Amino acid sequence: MKNVTLTLQCEREMDCPKEVVMWNYYDHEHLVGTHYKYYNSARVLAERDDWALVYRKMKMPILPFNCSGVALQFMENNVMKTFHKDSVGFLLEMEVHFKDLPNDKSLIKVIYKINTHPFFKILEPIFQKLFQRWFHATWVEDEPMRLRRWKVHKLGFKDFNGIDYINKKNSKPEKMEVKKYEFKPPIKSYSTINTKDGIERLFKESIEVGYNDK
Known part of the structure; x- marks a missing residue:
């Protein structure tokens, strides 16, 4: 008996270049920060260029239990592919x-697939509802961070250096050259996410402030 494929496709627009969204997907540390409601811990097992093997422990919407798994992600031109094997x-x-x-905008389309026994075909509506909920829940949390990233990039922000004219306590230049945002994986990190300890969620509750300014 041949397996069947459960499928869901979601898409939305972003008010920033696609490279900013790519950066977001490779910023593994934000899993336990931005998505603290869902992720308990994360560890980068291995990474090179645009390849990353990441362990994650999470709780998905609707499901009443935690699960863990390992995900391999990599880029093929303008498509990121991820294979996630969970504990189930x-x-x-x-x-x-x-x-x-x-106008520096982008369209993001996400396709979820699970190849499984034909019995599970009857559960496809539940699969679709679960991952639709997941897509929208994480999008709402990621969107402000992406917009903030693009905003400070246009001000000349550089990772671990900040914004030059602010560092020098100068006024904002009247004209600023906005360079193309470059996506250069792997994303540099000074945390323990690349060690055997990984990183864990630091809090279970938080007041989200500072991301909704324009």
């Missing part, structure tokens, strides 16, 4: 398609 035994295949739009 399912292999989730995810594709994220990044497309440029005019």
Whole structure:
């Protein structure tokens, strides 16, 4: 008996270039910060260029229990592919398609797939509801961070250096050259996420402030 594929496709636009969203997907530390409601811990087992093997422990919406798993992600042109094997035994295949739009905007399309026994075909509506909820819940949390990242980039922000004219206590220049945002994985980190200890969620509750300013 041939397996069947459970499928869901979601897409939304972002008011920033696609490279900023790519950076977001490779910023593994934000899992236990931005997504603290869902992720308990994360550890980068190995990474090189745009390849990353990451252990994650999480709780998905709707499901009443925690689960853990290992995910391999890599880029093929403007498509990020991820293969996530969870502790339940399912292999989730995810594709994220990044497309440029005019005026520094982008279109992000995410395709979720699970190849499984035909019996589970009857559960496809539940699968779709679960991952639709997951897509929108994490999008709402990621969107402000992406917009903030793009905003400070236009001000000349550089990782671990800040904004030059602010560091020098100068006024903002009248004209600033906005360079193309470059996505250069792996994302540099000074945390313990690349060690055997990984990083754990530091809090279970938080007041989210400072991301909604324009």
